[in-house]
Amino acid sequence: MSGSPPPSPIPAATEKKIKVLIVDDIPETRENLRKLLFFESDIEVIGAATDGHEGVQMAKELAPDVVLMDINMPGMDGIAASEMITRSSPYTQIIIMSVQSESDYLRRSMLAGAREFLTKPFSGAELVNSIHKVYQLVENQRDRLPQPGAPTGFTGTLAPPESEETTGKIVSIFSPKGGVGCSTLAVNLAIAVHKIASAKVAVVDGSLQFGDISVLLNERSPATIADLAPHAEELDLELINSVLVSHNSGIKALLAPPKPEMADLVTPTAMTEILERLRQLF
Template identity: 40%
Template sequence: MEVERVQILIVNDHDEARNDIRRILEQEAEFRVVGEAVNGEEALNKAKRLLPDIIVMDDEMPVMDGIAATEKIILNDPHVSVIIISMQSGPEYLKKAMVAGAREYVVEPINGQELVDTIKRVNYAEKIRRDKSMGKRKSVSQDPQIITIFGAKGGVGKTTLSVNLAAHLANKTKGKIALVDLDLQFGDIPIFFNVVPRKSIAELVQERGKLNIQLIENYLLTHISNVKILPAPMKPEYAELVDAENISKILTILKENFDYVIIDTPPYFQDTTLTALEMSQQLLLVMTLDLPAIKNMKLNLDLLHSLNQKNKSKLILNRATEHLGITIKDVETSLDFFIAETIPSDGKLVVTSVNKGIPFVLSDTKAKPSRSIDRIADLVIHDKGYQEDLSQKYRKKSLFGKMFG
């Protein structure tokens, strides 16, 4: 039986570049180049006719550039995956491509193996998304989960949530929990656990041997809660040593060997963060009740929608209080997105917890924030809290109100 091959459309206005890409891709038995285009307008027409799985798209072309073409192609067919190739490496160009709907962003000069690996990773992620859209989401108890925690801006409490959720899941499920600090420049998860790392993910990715669980275990810190921690680099400049390909390999291995892999992220999009988002089964988005956080979350939800990641997102409101002039209903209306769970404000508990290096779910299990973490853990364990779940709950409440006043 013939294996179904990945259908690829190459879009580039330079003959030599198209030929080079074709040569790279045709060496892979699972790839099939179905066509070529010399500008965005031709790509738009051929995408409709050829129905490729992947489009390898140059960003700078005459008639219609790659970014504009990507946006139009994705609007016509959300299931096609576009990989942008560009000479520009700045974060503003990456964000522009992702907002347009691109799945990945590769900087020239092209490395053949990097391009092949990127196509395979993007195609696999799209298959997972399609399975979810067809209602094939598996139960967490049966399938290991990668849970990424992302903050709309700095200071919203994503690390606090990551640490306490990991510790609580370890106690509640008795499963194997890995906590990855993906805030590569300023990650401080070890401080929250009062442990001192001797080596980090930066040293791990420089290992010459084959990456496997035995090697990764040598870099994991084991906390008394049984959470195993992969620390961020110990100096900001070492963050450059860790790339998206490293993260993809590490997360794949961790998922094969742990029940839950919790990922703490920086408060901005970069290639390593995007890889974590793509590979995650659940996303917990953290925000607070202030206008900058609401504005940033609105932008992030729009971007996640363009990346086809919004459907697996759950919104967590941290430091929830009714005395700030903004209500939960105001936030939900502004974002057009339901809040899955809230964590009440308790500065004394949280600051004391951080200063002592003891997660508050362990030091004070009856505190209101601890009970909130327990409810969030239930959402994770039972794979609930998505917008479809919440909209059904609100519809039932509305019906009950109409019936009984």
């Protein structure tokens, strides 16, 4: 009808924000981090701690999704604080920040429970991308928890056990000498098996220090096998799928760590668990 006011727009659903805690002993750094994240609509800084002890306490009280942790602080340093937060708040993901870029710092940080390592100075885009990456791990972990009210006992009927033949096969391509084309052969074989046999195929880059399958496939991923290794004992198929890269040939790939020093994170036990889980998918 003429003269009637236009209908009011339907308000958008409230977007869940990523809760971030900053732990750094330098006031200027804390303020700069706040400014870098201020205009990110899906990120909220919920607190800032001035040292490791305060960071551990605030992590318990505020339950952040992500902690931005400086590594060099008086008293309790970032590595010790990360270990304590990982034990007390397993669903809080930690990003270590440091002016030190040596491999030993990276390795110690990852072993303490950190999921990312940013070398100062870093850009706002690098910071935001890292927060989004580790937050996805939080969501994957929480999705695996039983929902409130969900039945925890047996309520259905027993299904027949799966045949061993339903699990995938592992084909290893190895050479004691580098530069002979193992990666090229592995990728071509994976694509050929997928095309000829119409089979689900994943190629795993086992060259953890100098893997080049990402180059051959022209693919990049924010997550690699190094992100699965710390969860080796509690892997589920959903988490593995979130890390696998889908290639346009139809195969999937589990890429090597982006830095050689991260290879130590993938222990033989972790690699075995990952391969066994992959056999259930392919």
